[in-house]
Amino acid sequence: SPAPSALLPLFRGSSPRHPRLAPARGGREVKELVLDNCRTDDGKIEGLTAEFVNLEFLSLINVGLSTVSNLPELPKLKKLELSDNRIFGGLDVLAEKLPNLTHLNLSGNNLKDISTLEPLKKLEYLKSLDLFNCEVTNLNDYRESVFTLLPQLTYLDGYDQEDKEASDSDAEVDWVDDDDEEDEFDEFDEFDEDDDEEDDAEGDDYEYDVSGEEEEFGHDGEVDDDDDEDEDEDDEDEDEETDIQRSHTEDEETGKGEKRKRETDDEGEEDD
Structure with missing residues (x-):
């Protein structure tokens, strides 16, 4: 069976600055997609389409995005990395296209006002938000204001409302669903059976000797x-x-x- 996740790029005759994804090679099977440091064409990455229906992790760090309006609908996406871009607003489309988002990293973007974060209220499953190196973090009562605006939020910039740092398990998303876990355990069982067979074979050789x-x-x-x-x-x-x-x-x-x-x-x- 195909791998449950893949770190791409899936380039086909393209340069890292102008990638062309090839979802035909298994877009429906991909769960993790990393396109850091690529360059977009008018805010678009050619080939990044709704065909990646099972995508759970998408990283677009430093790709030159100024808007997220061109992102495809990814209903299963849980974690989105958008740090070090030029995004200044228009976050309302995230709730429409990424309804199950739990982790959002907007560090290093041009977000200046608390009001620009208001559309994130519609992301009911949002658990963690990172805004490092955004101007909005310089506002008075920044943390209190964000937690008040987004009551569903647990962690802001890696800390909860009581300034307790997120644990590794809370900071990371569990990408593997139950079916995948069962498949992995089945694979381990197969490995164990193979080892047992090898041990038995070695035992037979010893008895023969x-x-x-x-x-x-x-x-x-x-x-x-x-x-x-x-x-x-x-x-x-x-x-x-x-x-x-x-x-x-x-x-x-x-x-x-x-x-x-x-x-x-x-x-x-x-x-x-």
Whole structure:
């Protein structure tokens, strides 16, 4: 199955300053799209269309945007990065085209008044808003005013109303839905099964290698009965050879004794 996300550009015969996306290569399957530092044509990125219906993360940092009116409808988009552009207003289209947006980064744009943020009230799921390096942050009671204007907001510039910094889990969006998680776990299960099969195969090889030893020593490290019998026979043969040798030695000693006795008797007779 295709990857659930992709970091593109999907360029086709184009330069980084004038990208041409090729959604035909799988626009419906893309969930993450990064086009930072590209250049737009009159506020448009050719090929960035509503065909990216499953897109959840879009990054357009420093692409020269002055308006967001040309963004396509992306109903599943959750996080939008628009920092370091020239946007000065017109944010009302965000709620129309990106109704499920939860994280919005507008840092480094030309936003000067709290009123320019009022259209964001319609983004009912908006959880985090970043406005670093915008003139609006220099206003008195800036943070209090924004939280009052946008009650659905949890974090402004990375901190909540009590100046507590957002945790990593809160600052990031969980891009993987339940179906994708199940697919990932299925893949892990497949990997585990493959590992088990490899372990089993290695175990079979080991058993095969030591089979010769089992024939010699028998099961459970015991010596086979046939080997016992062979060893017993060898021991008996050795005992027989030892008995024969001992018998020959005794006979020789007996013969020698009798000979010495006869010689002694003969000497006695001569003396008589």
